[in-house]
Amino acid sequence: MMNTVVLKFGGSSVADNIKLNVVAQKIIDFKKEADNVVVVVSAQGKTTDNLIKEAQELSALPDEREMDMLLSTGEQVTASKLSILLNRQGYKAVSLTGWQAGIKTNKVHKNAKIEVIYPERIKNELAKGKIVIVAGFQGIDEDTNITTLGRGGSDTTAVAIEAAIDADKCYIFSDVDGIYSADPNITELAKKLDEISFKEMQEIADAGAKVLHNRCIHIGQKFDCDIIAGPTFSEDKGTKIRKRIENTEVKSIVKNDKLIKICMKKNGNVSKDDAYEIYSELLNKNIIVENFKVNGNIKFRINEEDTNKVAELLETKNKDYDVTQEKITKLTIVGYGIIQDNKTLKKVIKILKNNKIELHDINLDQSKIEILTDNIPNNVIEEIHETLIG
Numbered sequence: 001m002m003n004t005v006v007l008k009f010g011g012s013s014v015a016d017n018i019k020l021n022v023v024a025q026k027i028i029d030f031k032k033e034a035d036n037v038v039v040v041v042s043a044q045g046k047t048t049d050n051l052i053k054e055a056q057e058l059s060a061l062p063d064e065r066e067m068d069m070l071l072s073t074g075e076q077v078t079a080s081k082l083s084i085l086l087n088r089q090g091y092k093a094v095s096l097t098g099w100q101a102g103i104k105t106n107k108v109h110k111n112a113k114i115e116v117i118y119p120e121r122i123k124n125e126l127a128k129g130k131i132v133i134v135a136g137f138q139g140i141d142e143d144t145n146i147t148t149l150g151r152g153g154s155d156t157t158a159v160a161i162e163a164a165i166d167a168d169k170c171y172i173f174s175d176v177d178g179i180y181s182a183d184p185n186i187t188e189l190a191k192k193l194d195e196i197s198f199k200e201m202q203e204i205a206d207a208g209a210k211v212l213h214n215r216c217i218h219i220g221q222k223f224d225c226d227i228i229a230g231p232t233f234s235e236d237k238g239t240k241i242r243k244r245i246e247n248t249e250v251k252s253i254v255k256n257d258k259l260i261k262i263c264m265k266k267n268g269n270v271s272k273d274d275a276y277e278i279y280s281e282l283l284n285k286n287i288i289v290e291n292f293k294v295n296g297n298i299k300f301r302i303n304e305e306d307t308n309k310v311a312e313l314l315e316t317k318n319k320d321y322d323v324t325q326e327k328i329t330k331l332t333i334v335g336y337g338i339i340q341d342n343k344t345l346k347k348v349i350k351i352l353k354n355n356k357i358e359l360h361d362i363n364l365d366q367s368k369i370e371i372l373t374d375n376i377p378n379n380v381i382e383e384i385h386e387t388l389i390g
Helices: 017-033 047-058 064-088 120-127 153-165 198-206 214-222 272-284 304-317 343-354 378-388
Strands: 004-009 036-041 093-096 103-105 114-117 131-135 138-140 146-148 169-174 195-197 227-231 239-242 252-265 289-294 298-303 322-334 359-365 368-373
Touching (some): 004 017, 004 153, 017 036, 017 064, 036 153, 064 093, 064 131, 064 138, 064 146, 093 120, 114 153, 120 131, 120 153, 153 214, 195 198, 198 214, 198 239, 198 252, 198 322, 252 304, 272 289, 272 298, 272 304, 298 304, 322 343, 322 378, 343 359, 343 368, 343 378
Parallel strands (some): 004 036, 004 169, 093 131, 103 138, 169 227, 195 239
Antiparallel strands (some): 103 114, 138 146, 227 239, 252 298, 252 322, 289 298, 322 368, 359 368
């Protein structure tokens, strides 16, 4: 398709009817310039959080299939409202659920992955001159169950649709004006980046930054998509995510203090069979595990949000283990090629030592330095940022 754009709007951008009107006008402006416009939307404001809270008032661990059924409604409400608004303003629009848009996923509830998109319905509606509004964050599995893609999954919906219909660009609009060198809520020194490579953006997302859904970056890199992350409510150009490799400077510093380190011990050493069984059970629960190690005992890291899942697993199947939990912080320094010399790491270690912050572990690869520590105060993050980036 020629001159086709995909626009994605996050929850804060569509939080109420006033903001929906602003978003509608932004869509109309794009429609005046582009032949075809596809819009992907998130649920309004805190809708998803509120739905989760209401479900947990009914059950501490709600059935995951039913949670997907419930949570998918938020995006559908936004899509239909926006379509109603655009039609009233004289622009033909149609809202589609994930399954109506042809999005097929695997069977993993609450964190499904898109396997294929059949874009015929989207293309047919575009051929009729309509603006197509797709409910993000959702799809359907081979058993026709509704699935959701994980928090922030509307980003992945948008980029996957861009690839499926061979669109020219995908704009990810939110309440921030681009990708920053650090969380602006932590340090005022944070600088907006004009561009960043897919590899570096993947590291930022994987490190825990909530800027873009990590799987949308993988899709974008695989299909060489043109992605721009920018603000809904201003004309700022945002940040372009590019395929080419950047220079070796530090691009971003990410602090993730939502990690839990688990240690499992029992009388006698843990066997290989024990370890395989534990790891398999974690995978079956769709728990994201980092740094799984077996050395007389079992150690691994999980996201804080998965704590209840792990607790249920251990209480029901592994009562013979003595389990300890420790909250830790992961500091990730991102920049392609930054380990080609050791100056960056030396500077960070010196700052942490001067601030008496205990190190747990250090991991290096071509595009990041990952340091596990006790909690790092924001003023120390600011000092690291000033030293490495300015």
